[in-house]
Amino acid sequence: MTKSSNELLSDREFLRKIEKLKKLYPEEKSALLAMLHLCQSEMGYISLEIQEFIAKELKLSPAHIKGVVTFYEMFFDKPKGRNLIQVCRTLPCMLAGGEILFEHISTKLGIKEGQTTSDGKWTLMTVECLACCDKGPAIMINDTLYTRVSPREFDEIIKDYR
Amino acid sequence: MALVWIDGKEIVVEKNETLLQAALREGIYIPYYCYHPSLSIVGQCRMCLVKIEGMPKLMTACNTYVPELPKEKKIDGKYDMKVYTRTEEVKEARRGILEFLLLNHPLDCPICDQAGECQLQIYSYEYGNARSDFRFEKLHFPKRVELGEHIVYDAERCIKCTRCIRFCNEITKTQELTLIDRGANTYVDTFEGKKLNNPYSVCTVDICPVGALTFKEFRFKERVWFLQGSNSVCPECSRNCAIRVDTYKGEIMRIVPRFNPEVNNYFMCDFGRLLSERIKNKELRNSPAIKENGAFKVKSEKEFYTTLLSKITRKYNSNEVSVILSGRMTNEEIEAYKVFSLIVFGEVVGEFLYVTGDEDKILIKKEKRANYFGAKTLKMKFTKENEDVTHLIKNKKLVVIIRENVFKGKKEEDIKKNAPSLETVVTFDTFFTETAQLSDFYVPLAGWFEMEGTVINFNGQLQKISKCITPPKGRKPFYDVVSTVLTILKDMDTSDFKSEKTKEIESIKKVLEEFKNREVMNKGFYPWFKEVKNAIPEIKNLSLKDLTSFGIFLKESGNG
Numbered sequence: 001m002t003k004s005s006n007e008l009l010s011d012r013e014f015l016r017k018i019e020k021l022k023k024l025y026p027e028e029k030s031a032l033l034a035m036l037h038l039c040q041s042e043m044g045y046i047s048l049e050i051q052e053f054i055a056k057e058l059k060l061s062p063a064h065i066k067g068v069v070t071f072y073e074m075f076f077d078k079p080k081g082r083n084l085i086q087v088c089r090t091l092p093c094m095l096a097g098g099e100i101l102f103e104h105i106s107t108k109l110g111i112k113e114g115q116t117t118s119d120g121k122w123t124l125m126t127v128e129c130l131a132c133c134d135k136g137p138a139i140m141i142n143d144t145l146y147t148r149v150s151p152r153e154f155d156e157i158i159k160d161y162r
Numbered sequence: 163m164a165l166v167w168i169d170g171k172e173i174v175v176e177k178n179e180t181l182l183q184a185a186l187r188e189g190i191y192i193p194y195y196c197y198h199p200s201l202s203i204v205g206q207c208r209m210c211l212v213k214i215e216g217m218p219k220l221m222t223a224c225n226t227y228v229p230e231l232p233k234e235k236k237i238d239g240k241y242d243m244k245v246y247t248r249t250e251e252v253k254e255a256r257r258g259i260l261e262f263l264l265l266n267h268p269l270d271c272p273i274c275d276q277a278g279e280c281q282l283q284i285y286s287y288e289y290g291n292a293r294s295d296f297r298f299e300k301l302h303f304p305k306r307v308e309l310g311e312h313i314v315y316d317a318e319r320c321i322k323c324t325r326c327i328r329f330c331n332e333i334t335k336t337q338e339l340t341l342i343d344r345g346a347n348t349y350v351d352t353f354e355g356k357k358l359n360n361p362y363s364v365c366t367v368d369i370c371p372v373g374a375l376t377f378k379e380f381r382f383k384e385r386v387w388f389l390q391g392s393n394s395v396c397p398e399c400s401r402n403c404a405i406r407v408d409t410y411k412g413e414i415m416r417i418v419p420r421f422n423p424e425v426n427n428y429f430m431c432d433f434g435r436l437l438s439e440r441i442k443n444k445e446l447r448n449s450p451a452i453k454e455n456g457a458f459k460v461k462s463e464k465e466f467y468t469t470l471l472s473k474i475t476r477k478y479n480s481n482e483v484s485v486i487l488s489g490r491m492t493n494e495e496i497e498a499y500k501v502f503s504l505i506v507f508g509e510v511v512g513e514f515l516y517v518t519g520d521e522d523k524i525l526i527k528k529e530k531r532a533n534y535f536g537a538k539t540l541k542m543k544f545t546k547e548n549e550d551v552t553h554l555i556k557n558k559k560l561v562v563i564i565r566e567n568v569f570k571g572k573k574e575e576d577i578k579k580n581a582p583s584l585e586t587v588v589t590f591d592t593f594f595t596e597t598a599q600l601s602d603f604y605v606p607l608a609g610w611f612e613m614e615g616t617v618i619n620f621n622g623q624l625q626k627i628s629k630c631i632t633p634p635k636g637r638k639p640f641y642d643v644v645s646t647v648l649t650i651l652k653d654m655d656t657s658d659f660k661s662e663k664t665k666e667i668e669s670i671k672k673v674l675e676e677f678k679n680r681e682v683m684n685k686g687f688y689p690w691f692k693e694v695k696n697a698i699p700e701i702k703n704l705s706l707k708d709l710t711s712f713g714i715f716l717k718e719s720g721n722g
Contacts, residue, residue, distance in 0.1 A: 048354050061337030062353040070342045 005049035008042055018057060029058045032068060036075055045076035073127065081116040081123035083161050086140040089126040096136035097150070102126065104151035105139075121161070164228040164242035172241075175228045181245065182210050182223040192247055193256065193285050195263075195371045196323035197224040200428050201332055207263075207323050209285065211255045215244035220255050223247075256289040263321050264294060266301040266346065267372075274319065276373025278386040282321070303349050309339075310358030312378045312432060313367060317349035320374035326350060326366035333429065334524065336360040350374070362524065365429045368418060379439050380416040389415055392630035393711075395617055396434040397490060397610045399521075400529035402619035403430040404712070407438075407611055407630040414438045414611060414631065422712050424623050431526050441609070445594040449636035450605045458604060463636075467650045470603050473586060474560055475506050475670070482583075484558040485512030486551070487542065488565035489531020491640060492615025492627065494690035496533075496540050497697055498641035499564065504673050505651065513554070515566050516544045527620050532610075536618035539719040540697055552580040562588045564640060565607065567595040574600055590640060606637045613639035614687035616694060616709065622720030624701065625713035641690040648674070648683055 008014055017038055021031040032054065039050050046069050055062040069075045087102045106112060109122050116123045132138040135147035139154070146157060166173045166181070168190050175184040180203065185192050195207035203225045211220040215237060223245075231242045238244070246252060263282065271277045303317030327339040327350065338358045342351045352358055358366070367377045389408040396403040396417070404422035408415050417438045419430035450466040451458035461469070485507075487499065503510045514537045521528040529535075537544070545554065551568040555561050558581055569577065577584065577600065587601035592609040612633040618624050638646070651674055681689035688706075695701050700716050708714055 051353075061331075061340070062356065063338055063340035063351075066351070066353050067340035067342060071344045 003043050005043070005047045008039070008050065009053060011042075014038075014042060022057065029060055032058055032060070032065070036065075036069060036072075040075060044082075045079050048077070051077070079116075081120050083121060083142055084123050084125065086125050086127040086130070088128075088130045088132070088136065088138045088140075090129040090133070092133040093130075093136035093138055096148075098137035101137045101139070101149060101151055101154065105154060108155070164230045165240055166228055166243045166245060167237070167241045168245045169247055175242075177227075179227075180224055181212070181221075181226045181228060181243075184228075185223060185245075185247070190247060192223050193289065194224055195281060195321060196325060198325050198328075198369055198428075201325060201328040201369075204324060204328070207321065208259050209256065209263075211252060211259065213246040213249055213252050215246075220252065253289060256285070257291050260286055260290045261294060261296075264290075265296050266303075266318065267321070268300065268318050274373045275376050275381045276319070276370075280373055281371035301346055307351075308357075308378075309350075309352060309375070310363045312364050312436075313358055314376045314378050314381060315350060316374050316376070319372050320349060321372055322348050322350070323371060324350075325369045325371070326375060329362075329366050329369060330358070330360065333365070334360045334362050339366075361431050361433065361522070361526065362429060364432050364435055365419070369428070377416065379436065384410050384415050392611075392628050393420060394611060394627045394630055395532065395625045396430060396437070397532040398431075398434040398437060398530065399519075399527040400489075400532065400534045400620040401426060401525050401527045402532055402617055402623065402625055403434060403525060404625065405430060405434070409631050412631045414441070422625075424621070424712055424715060425619060425625070426525055429525065431524075433526070441593075446592075446637070447594045447598075447604065447606045448634040450603070453602045453604075463646060464650060466603075466605075467647055468654060470588065471506070471647065471651065471654070473603075474562075474588065476508060478507075478560050480507060480509065480511055482557075482559040483507060483511060483562070484554050484560070485562040486545075486554055486564070486566055486568055487512045487514045487537070489514055489517070489529070489534040489537055490565040490610065491537070492533060492613070492617055493536045493540060493694045494615050494687060495564075495640040496537055496542060497693040498644035498690055500540075501673070501677065502644045502647060505647070505670055508669055510542075512562070513543045513545045515568070516547050516549070518547055529620065532619075533617040535620055535622065535720050536616070539618055539716070540694075552576075555581045555584065557581060557583060559583050559585045560588075561586070562590075563597055563601070564590045565592070567591065567593075567597045569597040569600050570595070572596070572600075590643065592637070605643060607643070608633045608637050608639045612637065614691075615639065616691065618716065618719045620721050622716040622718070623713050624704075624709065624716055624719070626706070626709040638685075639687070641687070642685045645683060645685040645689075648677055652678070652683075 018035060021034045022028050025031050035054050036046055039046050051065045051069060052062045055065045069077050085105060087105065088098060105124060109117055109124060111117055111124050113124055113126055130138040130140055130145060132147045137149055138145065138147045139149050163177065164175050166175050168185055171188065171190065173184050173188045182192055182194060182197055192210045192212060194210040196204055197210065205222045205225040208222060210223040212223045214221050228243050236242065271283060277283065305316050305318055307315040309315045322341065324341065327341065330339045331337050338352050338356060339350055341348050364377050367375045389410055391406045391408050394405050394407050396405050403426035404420040406418050406420045408418065417435050419426060419428060421428050449460045450463065451460045452466065452469060500510050503512060517530045518528045519530045520526065561584065588603040589598045589601040590605045590607050591598055592607050598604045610627065611630040614629055615627050616624055617627060677683065695704055700718055
């Protein structure tokens with residue numbers, strides 16, 4: 001999760017994976033999203049050096065890669081915390097108490113939307129619809145979905161994360 | 163080929179043509195932002211929505227192709243498509259699109275540099291609403307971003323039509339630009355540490371339909387509705403890009419490319435465009451002057467030319483004379499020079515400097531003089547490629563230089579060393595250049611944007627340049643100088659020429675006699691244009707009218 005760009009670029013295993021991804025599609029550039037996912041899982045975010053590296057690999061312009069990275073909410077071009085909390089802010093969740101939950105999380109962790117705690121443990125974000133409208137309010141921590149979360153339950157949930 | 167009914171008009175649409183292209187071709191105007199004839203089609207702006215019969219929703223005309231229907235399915239028995247561009251439904255949609263485009267757009271038109279040539283203003287006037295239903299704080303974006311050396315970007319004014327991005331991807335293929343983020347937060351940016359600095363970067367400003375991209379050298383200099391535009395041609399290489407020179411009170415404010423499908427399409431390079439900046443603050447003189455005891459003395463026209471002619475006419479053998487000519491001379495000036503040379507030297511002497519430089523596959527050509535191919539067509543001689551001036555003046559007694567700064571960076575001693583015998587240097591040029599300062603006689607000429615003329619490009623396209631600004635009376639095109647010389651010679655006692663040989667005086671008289679009844683004695687462009695027509699058989703019957711907008715193609719000129 002915490003490799004630096006240089007470490008990643010000299011990692012043979014990583015380069016092998018990149019080569020493999022390139023051959024997976026009839027057109028090389030189709031591998032772009034898969035590569036971005038790979039890099040993000042290795043590094044936690046997609047640094048400028050990595051963006052330039054991918055541009056070279058796929059013969060695309062660095063600007064194009066930047067466009068794609070910023071287009072998708074799930075890609076980060078700046079380092080984020082070890083754990084990512086995504087709070088659904090769509091109408092059903094908000095009606096079910098999502099707003100109060102978000103305020104609670106924000107006060108508890110001492111960060112606002114888009115910020116990271118100073119110990120680098122948490123990053124807080126809002127997202128559009130986690131597809132659990134019947135079970136709101138919903139939040140997602142890393143890849144785990146939590147539904148019908150009350151502020152108290154949230155305090156319990158985060159004890160499992162380090 | 164399909165037959166389309168648009169607002170009661172029958173239009174034939176080609177297979178590879180979209181509805182918008184066909185409609186525009188036939189004079190049915192459909193508003194658009196993102197479509198550009200030279201770029202790929204994206205359907206980004208939604209401004210060109212039209213009603214197509216049988217379609218549940220409105221369609222964008224810019225990316226709708228027309229299929230050919232089988233005979234039994236044709237609408238009204240003959241049409242492949244029926245399109246309405248002016249119904250209430252369509253107008254309502256356009257109003258809606260405009261309202262969306264203007265939601266987060268700062269409506270500060272009075273202080274916007276694009277005001278007056280902004281497509282948002284134009285379409286708002288034609289289709290828009292007088293008021294907006296948006297009652298919230300507008301989104302804010304980066305302003306005054308220096309995307310490149312000459313380009314300033316305002317993301318708040320941007321409507322994200324992506325013309326600039328497509329231009330960099332498709333025309334220059336440098337791919338500097340991209341859209342950042344998405345939805346309402348989208349804006350245009352470059353990759354970190356990279357700038358929009360390709361040789362054609364300012365074209366993105368031309369094709370930007372709104373005030374998002376502005377040209378740093380021109381922005382906020384003048385309101386565009388005060389500008390006076392004149393058609394001309396870029397003098398910086400043998401491509402001869404068609405341009406429009408925008409002036410304000412006799413000052414050139416900017417140069418923009420003008421559409422010419424035979425030459426430059428919609429674009430021009432930044433180097434040519436920045437000529438308007440390079441000619442600022444150059445030293446100019448307004449009357450001919452003679453160097454006396456190291457300082458230039460201004461003389462009256464008559465005194466100047468009498469002195470000059472008696473000093474140089476038929477005084478030297480042709481191997482003692484070097485005349486350096488320039489591809490910056492128009493065809494008319496070259497023809498006029500031929501007459502000048504016949505009188506002064508008894509034959510057409512002189513070589514054109516063959517100046518070359520970098521070229522690319524887009525517009526920039528190798529020959530760095532605009533009328534290189536015009537001089538070639540008029541059968542003039544050339545120096546070797548980028549030949550050093552020291553070769554040309556070696557052991558010469560008289561050097562005449564027209565429109566070239568050949569002594570750039572050279573000192574008087576350097577010249578003396580190469581040509582110790584040099585007696586007289588005569589320079590004709592627009593600016594008071596280093597060469598002019600080192601010469602004995604200096605005649606200021608009208609600049610490229612200060613005279614009428616015709617030029618021929620690398621491909622053989624003959625185009626006309628025009629007087630975008632009026633020079634002071636003393637600065638004339640070279641053809642007017644020759645007309646003046648002819649008039650003065652007529653009244654001059656030919657014995658002033660210090661030539662004892664009566665044969666030569668006779669020959670001068672003969673030349674004068676020949677021109678006495680020709681119109682070139684009267685000054686001006688047109689009589690000399692007639693001389694050019696006589697010199698090039700292909701355009702013998704050409705009228706100036708034929709040169710309007712695109713010029714004409716000459717088969718026998720250019721690279722073929």
